Amino acid sequence: MKYIIAGLGNFGASLSQKLTAQGHEVIGIDIRMDKVDMFKEQITHTIQMDATDEFTVAGLPLEDTDLVIVAVGEDQGANIMTSAVFKNLGVKRLISRAINPLHQKVLEAIGVDEIVHPEEETAERWAKKLCLNNVVDSFELGDTFSIIEAKVPEDHIGKTIREVEFRGKYNLLVLTIMSETEVKSMLGRNHTELKSQGIASPDQKLKESDVLVLYGANKDLQSFLKR
Numbered sequence: 001m002k003y004i005i006a007g008l009g010n011f012g013a014s015l016s017q018k019l020t021a022q023g024h025e026v027i028g029i030d031i032r033m034d035k036v037d038m039f040k041e042q043i044t045h046t047i048q049m050d051a052t053d054e055f056t057v058a059g060l061p062l063e064d065t066d067l068v069i070v071a072v073g074e075d076q077g078a079n080i081m082t083s084a085v086f087k088n089l090g091v092k093r094l095i096s097r098a099i100n101p102l103h104q105k106v107l108e109a110i111g112v113d114e115i116v117h118p119e120e121e122t123a124e125r126w127a128k129k130l131c132l133n134n135v136v137d138s139f140e141l142g143d144t145f146s147i148i149e150a151k152v153p154e155d156h157i158g159k160t161i162r163e164v165e166f167r168g169k170y171n172l173l174v175l176t177i178m179s180e181t182e183v184k185s186m187l188g189r190n191h192t193e194l195k196s197q198g199i200a201s202p203d204q205k206l207k208e209s210d211v212l213v214l215y216g217a218n219k220d221l222q223s224f225l226k227r
Contacts, residue, residue: 003065003069004068007029008035012030012071012072013043015071057086068091070094079097084110093114094111095112098115098117144217145217149212177213178211
């Protein structure tokens, strides 16, 4: 896949390097030339650019880019302006970094597709979410194993856990299944939440709206999700 990452601070640079190492093409941009020089050997391409300048940003290969991530964190104004520029230019998918709840609301109003909170989520976790199909969330257990939350692959919808053969075929363990459950709020209003169904039963049928909680080696998780 092809990524543009605006902002080469700690989060943006780390994510750019991880995605590059996994074989993706990354254009890392920053207004600071020292950052561009620092990471030019670890990121596919690095460009010194003011990402709040729509005319300059329009010169990037936006039509060929699968995902743009605005990782600018130090300057909320620059983050919002950069997000607005990429949104106005019609990029395919836009993820932006939010510093606080008000900042997040502004980004949502702009129409950003997804919000990232680097103070709570690691670049490693986001690299996994971006590179593996259907991943909702992940938790690393050292360098080799992970627990991930993943959507049910289309070809497994309607099958039972036993029929899919997670353990025998994929060497993965289904810890539990998160299913949509209707709950009542304190104000008496009904709404739908994803809730754990306890220890997964081999005869439990998988629904399209379910989220699988899987444990296994990273290589086996990647193999399963990249099918």
